[in-house]
Amino acid sequence: MSCSITLKDLSLSRNGDILFKNVNLSVGHKDKIAVMGPNGAGKTTLLKAIVGLCSLQSGTIEIFHHKLENEDDFRKARGHIGFVFQDSDDQIIAPTVIEEVAFGLLNSRVKPAEAQAQAEAMLSELNIRHLGDRITLHLSGGEKKLVTLASVLVMKPDILLLDEPSAGLDEKSVGQLASILASIDKSMLIVSHDLDFVNRIGARIMFLTRDGLTAD
Ligand SMILES: Nc1ncnc2c1ncn2[C@@H]1O[C@H](COP(=O)(O)OP(=O)(O)OP(=O)(O)O)[C@@H](O)[C@H]1O
Ligand SMILES: [Mg+2]
Secondary structure, three states: OOEEEEEEEEEEEEEEEEEEEEEEEEEEEEOEEEEEEEOOOOHHHHHHHHHOOOOOOEEEEEEEOOOOOOOOHHHHOOEEEEEEEOOOOHHOOOOEHHHHHHHHHHHOOOOOOHHHHHHHHHHHHHHOOOOOOHHHOOEEEEEHHHHHHHHHHHOOOOOEEEHHHOOOOOOHHHHHHHHHHOOOOOOEEEOOOOOOHHHHHOOOOEEOOOOOOOOO
């Protein structure tokens, strides 16, 4: 199978204790996988490890069949990956919403007028066009989440890592987000506690335990 993400025998310790071990997973090019599990199971840590933000005890990570061995490998891999953090405050950097959503595009040398147009279209798709001129620091929790989703989705990354993307969103926004994610034919790892949401996306459900990722 042609894989976007391959995790082999990952294990990771935190504070001297094993958080998880024997994590194995192959994510195909259009696979959507939901990672569920109790608070503190290590779901966020697992996503962070995939992009090199947490170091492993052992095991290997491959992105598009390239083994990630050093910071340079992870940096290149991050160019293909869109990551929505669990805590939006860790993610937002620009002073206004429209600047936040256009930031990545401008960084990849999209012309300013085009970046503005794409950012506005993405805000409309998530029904938050009215937030465009707002100061990011003053947004509500749910508004911040939608803005970080917009800033990641607008880049059309090859792989999406979404850490509790629906947390804090109202029912209408959850529905909109689920249909957007269901319509994107790309690899996704979605950490969520919301079974209905992951079912609406059509994601395959896996559970993270101390002994690995299991299907039930
Ligand atoms: N930077 C850190 N330093 C030390 N321990 C940490 C750090 N970040 C997380 N932990 C610990 O690692 C464990 C796993 O945390 P993690 O955030 O990965 O859990 P999670 O499965 O995402 O939980 P939740 O569902 O609450 O988001 C927790 O016990 C947490 O306290
Ligand atoms: Mg978490």
